[in-house]
Amino acid sequence: MSLIQAILIGCVAALTKIEGGWLGEMKLREPIVTGFLVGCILNDVQQGLIIGAQLQLMWMGAVGIGPTAQLDIGTGGTIGVAVALTTGTGAETAIMFGVPIAILMQFCSTILMTLYSGFMARVDTEIDNFNLKAISFYHYLVGVCDFLMYAILTFIVMYFGNSAIEGIINALPDWANSGLTAVSVMLPCVGFALLLNIILDKSLIPYFIIGFIPAAFVGRDLSMIGIVSIAFAIAWIIFELKSTVANNNVVTAVSSDDEWED
Structure with a gap:
């Protein structure tokens, strides 16, 4: 040098x-x-x-x-x-x-x-x-x-x-x-x-899986494990979204009942 x-x-x-x-x-x-x-x-x-x-x-x-x-x-x-x-x-x-x-x-x-x-x-x-x-x-x-x-x-x-x-x-x-x-x-x-x-939160895990699988299989054939992992992540996201909507509906219904009683 x-x-x-x-x-x-x-x-x-x-x-x-x-x-x-x-x-x-x-x-x-x-x-x-x-x-x-x-x-x-x-x-x-x-x-x-x-x-x-x-x-x-x-x-x-x-x-x-x-x-x-x-x-x-x-x-x-x-x-x-x-x-x-x-x-x-x-x-x-x-x-x-x-x-x-x-x-x-x-x-x-x-x-x-x-x-x-x-x-x-x-x-x-x-x-x-x-x-x-x-x-x-x-x-x-x-x-x-x-x-x-x-x-x-x-x-x-x-x-x-x-x-x-x-x-x-x-x-x-x-x-x-x-x-x-x-x-x-x-x-x-x-x-x-x-x-x-x-930084990882439980709700972010499915997004991590969806991002990880394509990176892991770059240049390779997508195996059954990768396909199942992506499907599992998508199902997790749908479940979380539906749970959020259901919880919001319950909160809205409870709030409406309280207003009626008042």
Whole structure:
């Protein structure tokens, strides 16, 4: 990896950190976006998109709720795709390096946030004095610190650690490679399960089935299981609609009786 490529990849990782605070929610941190950008930098856009999409399926269910810390998927996805492309491997390598890095960088981000809390007393004072320039200074100072930390750490990993990373990949035994490949296949399922655990409602299950069956049988003949599943989903939807109508009629009838009694 060249010096310029390592610097650019470091900038991509840094942008994933500051995009929420400075650039708005542009989704630069999503693995499919960072995969594309890293692919452009390393002259392999197609493979970068493929690996990024696989990581996207895995991490789409990783949602930070309340005080729960979210994994730093921006840096993890960026470095994971970069390692996979430079070593000529696939999503299994991206996962092997991306997940630990996502956890580590989230830990570093927590330390930074703790250090930034020392600025808050000074900012409160500047607010009382209505010193907007000083408030803006601290705002941009925090963003510059975030950018530099993420860019420098990513650059060091990609430029100075590239040979070490290749050595680790080449030293892995066949059973470890097979296990990582199996994990890369299973983790997208875990990501979907985490996402469905958050958003899935019982009434949405038949629509999920109807959407899943065509996707599962693309390029294949629709089996009896698929046909029965679609029929079951349609019957479920009809039952739900009729139950809703019946309940509405009952509520309307009860309301009419109450009005007559009044």
